[in-house]
Amino acid sequence: MKKRKLHHTFDKNVDHQIEDLEQEIGSLLDEYDVEYPGEEQIIMTIDAMKPYVPVRKNKWRTVLRGMTAITKQAYQEIFYMSSLFWIANGLLIAAALSGVLLMKADPYAMVMMFAPITTIMGLIEVLKSRNAGMAELEMSYKYNFQEIMLSKMLVVGGFNLVINLLITLSLGMFYQEILIAKMLLFWITPFTFIAALSLLFVSRYRQIYAITAGMVIWLTVSGYLSQPQIIEKLESLPAELYVTASAVALILSLFKAVHIYKRGVLYEVNH
Amino acid sequence: MKLTIENITKTFKDKSALNDINLELTTGVYGILGANGSGKTTLMRILASVMKPSSGRVLMNGQDIADMNEKYRELIGYLPQHVGYYKNFSAEKFLKYIAALKGLPKEETSEKVEEVIELVGLTEYRSKKIGGFSGGMKRRVGIAQALLNNPKILIVDEPTAGLDPKERIRFRNLLSKISTNRIVLLSTHIVSDIEFIAKEVLILKDGQLVKKETPQSLLKGIEDKVWTLVIEEKEIPRFQSEYKVGNIARVEDRFQLRILSDEQPEPNAENDIPNLEDLYLYYFDEEETA
Numbered sequence: 001m002k003k004r005k006l007h008h009t010f011d012k013n014v015d016h017q018i019e020d021l022e023q024e025i026g027s028l029l030d031e032y033d034v035e036y037p038g039e040e041q042i043i044m045t046i047d048a049m050k051p052y053v054p055v056r057k058n059k060w061r062t063v064l065r066g067m068t069a070i071t072k073q074a075y076q077e078i079f080y081m082s083s084l085f086w087i088a089n090g091l092l093i094a095a096a097l098s099g100v101l102l103m104k105a106d107p108y109a110m111v112m113m114f115a116p117i118t119t120i121m122g123l124i125e126v127l128k129s130r131n132a133g134m135a136e137l138e139m140s141y142k143y144n145f146q147e148i149m150l151s152k153m154l155v156v157g158g159f160n161l162v163i164n165l166l167i168t169l170s171l172g173m174f175y176q177e178i179l180i181a182k183m184l185l186f187w188i189t190p191f192t193f194i195a196a197l198s199l200l201f202v203s204r205y206r207q208i209y210a211i212t213a214g215m216v217i218w219l220t221v222s223g224y225l226s227q228p229q230i231i232e233k234l235e236s237l238p239a240e241l242y243v244t245a246s247a248v249a250l251i252l253s254l255f256k257a258v259h260i261y262k263r264g265v266l267y268e269v270n271h
Numbered sequence: 272m273k274l275t276i277e278n279i280t281k282t283f284k285d286k287s288a289l290n291d292i293n294l295e296l297t298t299g300v301y302g303i304l305g306a307n308g309s310g311k312t313t314l315m316r317i318l319a320s321v322m323k324p325s326s327g328r329v330l331m332n333g334q335d336i337a338d339m340n341e342k343y344r345e346l347i348g349y350l351p352q353h354v355g356y357y358k359n360f361s362a363e364k365f366l367k368y369i370a371a372l373k374g375l376p377k378e379e380t381s382e383k384v385e386e387v388i389e390l391v392g393l394t395e396y397r398s399k400k401i402g403g404f405s406g407g408m409k410r411r412v413g414i415a416q417a418l419l420n421n422p423k424i425l426i427v428d429e430p431t432a433g434l435d436p437k438e439r440i441r442f443r444n445l446l447s448k449i450s451t452n453r454i455v456l457l458s459t460h461i462v463s464d465i466e467f468i469a470k471e472v473l474i475l476k477d478g479q480l481v482k483k484e485t486p487q488s489l490l491k492g493i494e495d496k497v498w499t500l501v502i503e504e505k506e507i508p509r510f511q512s513e514y515k516v517g518n519i520a521r522v523e524d525r526f527q528l529r530i531l532s533d534e535q536p537e538p539n540a541e542n543d544i545p546n547l548e549d550l551y552l553y554y555f556d557e558e559e560t561a
Contacts, residue, residue: 052333052334073371073372076368076371076372080360080364080368082359128357131355132355132356132357132358133353133354133355133356134354134355134356134357136316136321136351136353136354137349137350137351137354137416138372139319139320139321140319140320140321140344140347140349141344141369141372141373141374142341142344142345142372142373142374142420143341143371143372143373143374144341144344148372
């Protein structure tokens with residue numbers, strides 16, 4: 001095998017040219033040099049980029065956040081409810097108790113009739129912002145319109161629950177023969193049913209007169225239901241039926257509340 | 272701080288209220304000028320997140336406000352054109368309630384309410400019921416609630432509508448005072464409201480953004496289009512039908528007309544220095560301004 005001899009010609013000019021070229025390229029690349037940032041600059045960049053990092057949505061965390069917000073706001077709402085609402089409810093308790101204790105009305109019929117009235121009356125408070133022309137403004141707040149509305153519903157519903165329990169316990173103390181469980185069934189069913197209807201109502205309507213109409217309808221219906229022969233029939237119905245009806249109404253209420261929270265309410269901001 | 276409006280369009284059934292609006296807003300006062308129905312309120316509502324656009328998006332420092340949700344609402348202060356207020360509440364009680372709705376910490380509420388009440392000059396009326404307030408005082412309560420959370424973006428829609436001149440001046444000065452370090456969007460069809468406080472004027476017409484420039488540059492654009500002319504009374508109807516006529520002033524037994532026209536309307540018409548009212552008239556027909 002023939003070896004090839006390599007000739008190295010040492011040309012000083014070419015060498016200088018290469019050196020010059022390297023220097024030129026070097027200086028051209030200098031402007032692309034990026035100075036390594038300091039610790040502070042790195043932290044600032046991370047902070048600036050943080051808002052753009054997509055947040056993994058945790059469904060349960062969202063639900064929990066919503067519930068916490070509504071509960072927190074509900075506590076605040078208590079202090080801003082109309083005094084008329086509290087007075088009317090005080091009178092309601094007095095009327096229910098005196099109806100049974102003084103006028104000897106059927107206690108089961110009485111609790112059934114009074115059970116959802118607080119909720120129906122409370123709708124005036126719930127719809128107050130829409131009627132006062134505050135809805136558009138409230139939509140722009142941290143606790144937005146639907147959260148405020150659900151908070152008010154929570155106050156009204158919670159207060160209604162407390163009133164019903166108070167009436168039940170008071171009557172239970174006065175009349176030993178009263179069956180507390182039966183009393184509970186008699187008011188929980190209309191209460192949950194009307195609460196579900198109210199949630200449906202507030203998401204669609206805003207007229208106060210509709211509440212008056214609702215009240216009249218309920219009083220008529222409950223007046224009919226509280227007739228002795230009807231009460232007798234109602235008492236003969238199996239407890240499971242009441243429990244099922246209440247459970248369905250409760251599920252509907254929760255479903256509607258979530259729907260209101262997620263989708264908002266029907267409100268046209270068009271004046 | 273940057274608020275970017277990207278291709279915003281809003282349609283109501285078959286009516287287009289906003290048509291492909293693109294804007295970038297930074298710190299300072301922006302006056303939105305437009306006739307009734309030009310889309311001012313719709314744009315304000317979208318920016319206040321009380322209305323969703325049909326298409327397009329609004330970005331706050333690059334982040335979509337729809338994704339920011341309550342984090343964006345924490346940054347804004349909004350005063351809509353029509354607010355009812357809770358009339359049975361005193362100014363102080365109302366503001367405390369709104370502070371709760373804005374999520375202000377309880378320990379800061381009293382101090383902040385105190386501060387905004389003083390700022391809007393309602394200290395001596397703080398315990399009075401809002402129901403008994405005048406229109407101007409109600410507007411001041413409105414601006415106070417908008418400022419409670421020290422907003423980075425302040426959106427006020429037609430704040431001077433229905434106010435008497437004294438209240439308007441007071442309101443304008445108040446806005447000027449509170450406009451530092453935030454984006455202030457002020458919609459109006461009263462040009463004097465924004466003449467001296469706006470960094471830029473946005474002109475909306477039929478749902479489209481016609482101009483976004485500084486008042487000076489907008490005025491420069493019409494500097495050769497404003498004419499004054501002294502004529503006899505009987506000639507007024509002719510000029511009114513042929514040109515956009517602004518002020519009409521009596522000069523002894525004749526009348527001086529302020530005319531907006533690309534060309535000299537009459538050989539004896541003299542060119543005059545334009546003001547924002549001329550600008551408004553130039554872009555909007557007289558019947559639209561009614």
